[in-house]
Amino acid sequence: MNDPIENHRFRTLSGVPVDVVYGDGPEPGEFPYTRGVHAEMYRSRLWTMRMFAGFGTATDTNARFRELLAAGGTGLSTAFDMPTLMGRDSDHDWALGEVGRAGVAVDTVEDMADLFAGIDLGAVSTSMTINGPAPILLAMYVVVAEEGGVDREHLSGTLQNDIFKEYQAQKEYIFPPRPSVRLVTDVIRFTAAEMPRWNPVSVSGYHIREAGSTAAQELAFTLANGFAYVEAAVAAGLAIDEFAPRLSFFFNSHLDFFEEVGKFRAARRIWARWMRDRYGATDERSMKLRFHTQTAGVSLTAPQPEVNIARVALQALAGVLGGTQSLHTDSFDEALALPSEDAARIALRTQQVIAHETGVTNVVDPLGGSAYVEWMTDEMERRAEEVFAHLEDLGNGSLLEGVYAGIENGWFVGEIADAAYRYEREVNAGERIVVGVNAFTEGDDPSKRRLLRIGQDTEDLQLKRLAIVKQARDNTAVAETLAQVATDAIEPSTNLMPALINAARARVTVGELVDVLEAKFGTYVERVVV
């Protein structure tokens, strides 16, 4: 109590000292971790303020990364453009009009190097939102670090690498589910052996929610996907405690405040119980569900966009009170365009206000013990368990097979589309108020908007960058490393990562690698459910 800083930190604004946690029952940091994965949570360490950014060329995005770090951001998160997400090079026919528009264009390891130029990869943790071609982008990241003098074992970060939710919601799949899951488990095996500080999968409910699901569906589908990856990795020969501590999660934080908090608390409890009781984990770290949160992009409105700042603040607060490990706050202009620099800074500042001004970080799980929040937590768990039971039936006792079946028969996309339409009809009928859209609509002033624009010049520039790399590289090495990838692709017990790293080093492009894999694995075409 003699330390004035400590003294100040754990008192209210008015000077009242507060305890680390209140209430009975299992404490934070104790199984089943409903109240948090750490005993002291934000008292000992704030969440990582990880802003998601990506647009234009790698150089453009690198400048935004540096701005965000200079403004107090504590982690990075990369948004790739559509061609990269789909494993197509910028000079592919299909890429026309989409290069650098909704994320950053990365074709080769040279782009990856420019993306992180001047940033110490041994010190900053990096997240990459990439799924279909995820192992390729991880290979490029490893090569960039290596060429910059940082060993892969010192890299810390997260690869989204969650292919199930692509078939269910985000729709950026390339290959059919089973070979795609082999790629996921190749990454899990590789990082378990060689990159101890890396999260090989970020099991993501975010996109499921954005596509229209309810909170309970987001929770249930995401955890079911997590269980499916566990079963796949065990089937690939890994022991549960070898890889499970590095599995991470990613949830949406939407507008119904207490529902969101209940969802986050339920997620931790369900994961802990299933990992211990069903999958036989004995390492506590395997039972602790760690997650990233992003505020709900879909809740942002195009009319009166400034009001979105309030929505984002409330959603971010729900994520913090739910015990998130890292947080992205959306920019208020995202229903209009990619985030402008000013809007991204306000979004980061919103997190800083919550962290440093509101005092909510002083006490762990301050909503725990509320009859409503505890009931909501139980209710979220109950609804999720119903979904797990359905998927187990579909898979004859296997969650992995159940998830495959639910993808192949269109169950997930049908459930999500139904929920999305239900919501739209409620808004349309005026049963649900959306401020600025179907009520309180006066006061919108489009003339005040300053939006981020990505022009055709970006595409032209990226095409030149790609041509330069292709001209300078050793084509023998390109052919040899591609041939090795093709050989390893048809042998499921061979891990593809080493061959992909060699190819990345030889300046092989994302699209060239995807073409080779696609020739072996095939292309997925979804069953249309409207």
Place this chain on the structure above:
Amino acid sequence: MSKSPEEVGGFKNHPPIRVVLAKLGLDGHDRGLKVVARMLRDGGMEVVYLGLRQTTETIIDAVEQEDADVVGISMLNAGHLTLGPRMVGALADAGLDVPVVIGGIVPDEDLPALVDAGVAGVLGPGASADEVVACVVAAADSRG
């Protein structure tokens, strides 16, 4: 409950309208297009839903085979200034007088360029069912 066509603005006593809906390009965000499909269907239209990863060629094939009155393309990839005019041009080159409606994230300042390029209508986030149906009806009525 869904509204009958008669209750929906601008769709009274109108001959049936057949709409081809597609995602043009690589963008995978299909929530909005699926909602629009159901809104149009509930509004009494015939919807041909092509889904993801369509090209101008696959869309034109569908328009010809289905004898469609309107094409609706959805883009949340900021590619509308490239892909919108490309779709309009491809239909014209194929000799088809079929108006194009774009849905997605389209800044207001891009509207004049899209109108100049011959795009018949643009629907942004939050458009109501009435607005969606009225926009497609107006597009269908704009045929020469």
